[in-house]
Amino acid sequence: TLAFLNNQYLPLSEAKISPMDRGFLFGDGIYEVIPSFDGRIVGFSAHMQRMENGLRALEIDNPYDRDGWKSIMQALLERNNQELGDSVGVYLHISRGMQLTRSHGYSEDLTPTVFAFAFKIPPSHSSQPEKVQGLSVSLAKDLRWQRCHIKSTSLLGNVLHFQEAKRGGKHESILFNSQKEITEATTSNVFIVEQGIVRTPPLDNQLLPGITRKLVIESLINENIQVEEVVITAERLLNADEVWLTSSSKEIAPVISVDGNQVGNGEPGPVWRKALLAYDLYKFS
Numbered sequence: 001t002l003a004f005l006n007n008q009y010l011p012l013s014e015a016k017i018s019p020m021d022r023g024f025l026f027g028d029g030i031y032e033v034i035p036s037f038d039g040r041i042v043g044f045s046a047h048m049q050r051m052e053n054g055l056r057a058l059e060i061d062n063p064y065d066r067d068g069w070k071s072i073m074q075a076l077l078e079r080n081n082q083e084l085g086d087s088v089g090v091y092l093h094i095s096r097g098m099q100l101t102r103s104h105g106y107s108e109d110l111t112p113t114v115f116a117f118a119f120k121i122p123p124s125h126s127s128q129p130e131k132v133q134g135l136s137v138s139l140a141k142d143l144r145w146q147r148c149h150i151k152s153t154s155l156l157g158n159v160l161h162f163q164e165a166k167r168g169g170k171h172e173s174i175l176f177n178s179q180k181e182i183t184e185a186t187t188s189n190v191f192i193v194e195q196g197i198v199r200t201p202p203l204d205n206q207l208l209p210g211i212t213r214k215l216v217i218e219s220l221i222n223e224n225i226q227v228e229e230v231v232i233t234a235e236r237l238l239n240a241d242e243v244w245l246t247s248s249s250k251e252i253a254p255v256i257s258v259d260g261n262q263v264g265n266g267e268p269g270p271v272w273r274k275a276l277l278a279y280d281l282y283k284f285s
């Protein structure tokens with residue numbers, strides 16, 4: 001595939017950065033993953049807004065305006081279309097840049113390193129909901145840092161949680177804080193359904209403000225399906241009728257088992273199906 005590195009398009013296998021890049025040494029950077037279907041980008045302005053917020057939080061200058069980012073994305077989509085097909089995610093990464101002394105403190109005049117590439121994502125579930133397999137997830141104490149609302153490239157906490165779930169044969173891990181309240185999963189946000197009402201934890205520093213989460217909430221409101229942002233305890237999650245995970249590459253994925261406990265009747269639920277259709281109608285709007 002063709003990638004983008006510091007204003008240049010080049011084969012992904014030839015992209016190289018300095019080992020003194022602060023992204024490499026410290027995970028000092030921000031990233032985004034933006035989905036597209038048939039060349040149409042989902043949630044572009046919301047993804048840009050989140051990236052701008054993250055860059056501001058890290059005091060990294062945004063190297064491009066929104067039009068600049070859009071042209072990079074479109075070029076990657078067009079030039080990789082043959083190879084990647086119609087369901088494609090674009091990864092954008094901005095690190096603070098290269099600094100020739102290793103110090104936690106950063107110089108304020110570094111040139112950010114910009115890297116982007118496109119990759120295949122699964123086709124949208126909405127075309128064939130009956131073929132969707134429910135996910136099995138584990139439940140674990142959230143051991144990450146207290147700025148999970150920043151989409152930072154420092155992902156070690158998420159990586160360790162995810163690998164532990166994988167080792168246990170699970171697809172994902174849903175995390176709870178020291179009050180036993182659900183925060184999110186390692187690569188996705190969490191929703192539950194109780195007696196037809198959809199609920200998801202409110203945004204704060206403990207979770208990423210997922211763009212899929214945002215679009216799902218808006219699409220449910222559009223279809224008059226009741227949705228609430230409320231604290232959800234782990235116990236409540238274990239008794240929910242349905243559990244879903246949302247992310248740019250998963251869209252809305254039904255969970256059928258949490259920590260070995262069956263969710264509902266052990267199959268993707270009816271509200272999930274409705275939500276999937278509502279989201280599909282809404283996602284390009």
Ligand code: PLP
Nearest residue numbers: 187188189208210211212247248
């Ligand atoms: N939470 C975490 C920790 C994530 O890494 C992600 C995305 O990968 C999400 C939530 C979902 O965010 P989005 O819907 O913007 O992909």
